[in-house]
Amino acid sequence: MIDKIAPSAAAALAGLxxxxxxxxxxxxxxxxxxxxxxxxxxxxASRLTIVNNxxxxxxxxxxxxxxxxxxxxxxxxxxRQPDSWHFDRMYRAGRLELELVPQGxxxxxxxxxxxxxxxxxxxxxYGTALAEGKEVRELGGRMQVLEHPIHADFALIKAERxxxxxNLTYRKTARNFGPxxxxxxxxxxxxxxxxxxxxxxxxxxxxxxxxxVQRVVLVPRPAGATP
Amino acid sequence: xxxxxxxDQIAARVARDIPDGAVVNLGIGLPTLVANHFAPGREVxxxxxxxxxxxxxxxxxxxxDWDLINAGKQPVTLLPGxxxxxxxxxxxxxxxxxxxxxxxxxxxxxxxxxxxNWHTGEPGAIPAVGGAMDLxxxxxxxxxxxxxxxxxxxxxxxxxxxYPLTGLACVKRIYTDLAVLEVTPAGLRVLERADGLTMAALxxxxxxxxxxx
Numbered sequence: 001m002i003d004k005i006a007p008s009a010a011a012a013l014a015g016l017x018x019x020x021x022x023x024x025x026x027x028x029x030x031x032x033x034x035x036x037x038x039x040x041x042x043x044x045a046s047r048l049t050i051v052n053n054x055x056x057x058x059x060x061x062x063x064x065x066x067x068x069x070x071x072x073x074x075x076x077x078x079x080r081q082p083d084s085w086h087f088d089r090m091y092r093a094g095r096l097e098l099e100l101v102p103q104g105x106x107x108x109x110x111x112x113x114x115x116x117x118x119x120x121x122x123x124x125x126y127g128t129a130l131a132e133g134k135e136v137r138e139l140g141g142r143m144q145v146l147e148h149p150i151h152a153d154f155a156l157i158k159a160e161r162x163x164x165x166x167n168l169t170y171r172k173t174a175r176n177f178g179p180x181x182x183x184x185x186x187x188x189x190x191x192x193x194x195x196x197x198x199x200x201x202x203x204x205x206x207x208x209x210x211x212x213v214q215r216v217v218l219v220p221r222p223a224g225a226t227p
Numbered sequence: 228x229x230x231x232x233x234x235d236q237i238a239a240r241v242a243r244d245i246p247d248g249a250v251v252n253l254g255i256g257l258p259t260l261v262a263n264h265f266a267p268g269r270e271v272x273x274x275x276x277x278x279x280x281x282x283x284x285x286x287x288x289x290x291x292d293w294d295l296i297n298a299g300k301q302p303v304t305l306l307p308g309x310x311x312x313x314x315x316x317x318x319x320x321x322x323x324x325x326x327x328x329x330x331x332x333x334x335x336x337x338x339x340x341x342x343x344n345w346h347t348g349e350p351g352a353i354p355a356v357g358g359a360m361d362l363x364x365x366x367x368x369x370x371x372x373x374x375x376x377x378x379x380x381x382x383x384x385x386x387x388x389x390y391p392l393t394g395l396a397c398v399k400r401i402y403t404d405l406a407v408l409e410v411t412p413a414g415l416r417v418l419e420r421a422d423g424l425t426m427a428a429l430x431x432x433x434x435x436x437x438x439x440x
Contacts, residue, residue: 030277077356079354092353100356102360104361108315122322128392173294173311176277
């Protein structure tokens with residue numbers, strides 16, 4: 001029997017080593033898997049490379065992981081926020097390496113990793129500081145930049161509903177990076193607010209097919225949150 | 228007396244010039260004001276980079292859903308017919324040329340339509356690019372909305388951008404508090420000027436030569 005349901009967030013992170021590359025879903029707060037990040041903080045892995053759109057907000061979630069000094073490098077598109085003080089402090093102190101990536105390149109490089117693509121050319125970033133040192137080529141009459149996939153050891157994502165095969169649906173804009181990060185990691189851990197029996201997710205509405213998901217953890221919806 | 232346009236008046240001009248049925252992405256900051264200026268009955272499809280097409284206005288107070296936010300991470304709503312999708316799909320819409328118009332803020336625009344809007348390049352400044360490069364390069368038309376001059380009174384329309392570039396030769400139109408300008412191979416063409424502003428006065432605060440209107 002295939003059963004990807006893990007008993008706890010801690011159990012779902014088993015085997016996550018020091019120095020791992022970890023993708024964390026979310027765009028700002030929406031889709032950020034807070035309970036999995038808390039479990040990662042408790043689990044203790046260090047020297048992590050984190051892939052996320054941002055670099056933490058406030059004092060919780062990814063910001064708390066950064067504040068705990070566990071992140072060596074962050075790959076993201078938009079670190080600077082009014083409440084990114086933990087990132088700002090660690091970056092300015094030289095304790096955190098930043099790879100800044102245009103957001104569409106970030107998404108496509110993650111997707112490419114999941115789709116087995118070796119590298120791809122895109123016009124985004126051509127002629128800018130973020131393409132410095134990268135191979136360029138004229139294709140279809142436009143100058144384009146060679147971009148490489150981003151693979152990960154683990155992906156921690158937040159979904160809405162899941163079953164024991166790992167099929168997932170999401171909620172509104174909390175979907176964001178979840179489906180593509182699930183494709184790009186060796187081990188994808190999805191937190192869900194509801195575990196449902198096989199067959200109860202409409203097959204036409206499955207967003208992430210279970211093949212991309214290794215572990216599913218039930219996390220109660222926070223009190224007061226919209227269902 | 229020069230009647231400079233307010234931020235809302237600039238936004239109203241951008242909204243007026245967006246054709247019905249267009250798919251539009253409004254950048255964070257000043258461009259988000261454009262959404263407030265579509266006349267009733269106009270149908271414009273708003274795209275948000277975090278995975279929404281058919282984005283509606285902000286919800287009433289107390290009805291916020293923090294799983295439904297825009298690129299600026301503020302709560303929004305979804306119109307009937309709207310859809311959600313993941314980030315690679317959302318950026319494929321931009322990068323694949325499916326967005327008709329994007330409206331972005333800017334630090335500087337060059338006479339050739341080069342755009343600088345993501346980084347001041349100052350030592351110690353933390354850079355953040357987000358989707359600006361994808362939009363500037365991938366949208367069918369990139370329009371800029373900005374003050375005509377910096378707070379120090381320097382022109383923001385310049386012969387060559389001195390701030391780090393977002394994209395090369397990507398800007399088609401510039402909406403400022405003083406004028407609406409079109410970027411053409413023959414130079415910047417003036418489409419509209421604030422009341423009381425002469426061509427000579429506009430030229431004096433613009434860093435590149437204006438074509439006659």
